[in-house]
Amino acid sequence: MKGTVIKNTGSSFLVKTDQGPVLDCKIKGNFRIRxxxxxxxxxxxxxxxxxxxDSIPFISExxxxxxxxxxxxxxxxxxxxxxxxxxxxxxxxxxxxxxQTNLVFVDRFLATxxxxxxxxxxxxxxxxxxxxxxxxxxxxxxQLYTGIGYPCFRxxxxxxxxxxxxxxxxxxxxxxxxxxxxxxxSSLLNxxxxxxxxxxxxxxxxxxxxxxxxxxxxxxxLSENTYIIDTPGxxxxxxxxxxxxxxGHYFPEIFRESSHCxxxxxxxxxxxxxxxxxxxxxxxxxxxxxNSYLSILEDxxxxxxxxxx
Ligand code: GDP
Ligand code: ZN
Numbered sequence: 001m002k003g004t005v006i007k008n009t010g011s012s013f014l015v016k017t018d019q020g021p022v023l024d025c026k027i028k029g030n031f032r033i034r035x036x037x038x039x040x041x042x043x044x045x046x047x048x049x050x051x052x053x054d055s056i057p058f059i060s061e062x063x064x065x066x067x068x069x070x071x072x073x074x075x076x077x078x079x080x081x082x083x084x085x086x087x088x089x090x091x092x093x094x095x096x097x098x099x100q101t102n103l104v105f106v107d108r109f110l111a112t113x114x115x116x117x118x119x120x121x122x123x124x125x126x127x128x129x130x131x132x133x134x135x136x137x138x139x140x141x142x143q144l145y146t147g148i149g150y151p152c153f154r155x156x157x158x159x160x161x162x163x164x165x166x167x168x169x170x171x172x173x174x175x176x177x178x179x180x181x182x183x184x185x186s187s188l189l190n191x192x193x194x195x196x197x198x199x200x201x202x203x204x205x206x207x208x209x210x211x212x213x214x215x216x217x218x219x220x221x222l223s224e225n226t227y228i229i230d231t232p233g234x235x236x237x238x239x240x241x242x243x244x245x246x247x248g249h250y251f252p253e254i255f256r257e258s259s260h261c262x263x264x265x266x267x268x269x270x271x272x273x274x275x276x277x278x279x280x281x282x283x284x285x286x287x288x289x290x291n292s293y294l295s296i297l298e299d300x301x302x303x304x305x306x307x308x309x
Pocket of ligand 2: 258261262266267268269271273274275276277
């Protein structure tokens with residue numbers, strides 16, 4: 001029987017089977033996934049095969065993951081903690097003001113999602129607060145990211161603007177929800193599914209609670225097969241092993257231009273024949289995006305991205 005892992009209780013895993021029922025499953029002691037040293041061989045979001053021939057159902061197989069995001073090891077064992085696997089979309093809540101979300105932060109989030117092969121979308125919340133210049137600015141930012149290919153939603157958790165469209169978008173998906181504090185993550189969750197917290201309770205990842213008290217994630221079931229993981233989540237590149245010349249791969253529009261650069265290992269800063277610099281000069285590439293790209297590259301100079309594993 002196949003299903004999706006929706007909770008790690010610490011001693012067992014809750015698996016929502018494709019037939020509907022949720023089973024409390026064990027894993028056998030010698031169960032390992034090759035080539036990955038993680039705190040648990042099974043993660044939330046994993047597609048698994050459940051064997052029910054014994055008295056207790058157990059997970060006999062984990063399908064290959066489409067993607068997964070990890071938390072940096074906090075202890076010396078260097079074991080990874082997988083926050084979630086097979087994520088359909090990473091949602092970043094953004095407010096152009098009250099509080100202001102920095103675009104470098106947005107771009108780092110998007111690039112990290114890209115590096116993890118997780119599709120991303122932007123949720124522009126608190127649109128009810130903006131008029132005049134702020135509204136124009138929000139429009140410009142929305143158009144910038146829509147143009148690159150990221151779905152953008154204009155929302156107000158307060159008035160309900162855009163919520164129906166967002167609900168349709170997340171339907172049937174395993175979603176991550178991130179954003180700076182105060183942008184309205186909790187309010188949006190409540191608007192999407194009134195009483196989500198009260199009704200399902202937080203399906204929290206118990207491993208997280210014990211090990212990382214400052215940053216545990218919670219999963220909410222919005223409807224059948226629609227899950228939202230509220231997580232401090234994917235914050236930076238430090239969990240991705242990467243070389244400077246690869247950073248451009250995670251900015252889709254820079255990546256597209258870079259196929260025309262003279263040198264294959266071009267870092268798009270000063271190299272002759274750089275198509276990215278040319279696109280910048282011709283205003284086909286946004287300066288804010290290019291600056292974010294540079295800011296990630298600068299971290300390499302400071303040695304932040306030494307390979308960790
Ligand atoms: P979180 O920290 O991201 O979970 O943010 P909260 O959901 O706690 O919201 C932070 C503050 O912003 C609260 O005072 C909310 O009432 C307010 N807020 C959230 N969404 C909206 C919105 O769409 N419009 C307005 N005007 N206020 C909002
Ligand atoms: Zn270049």
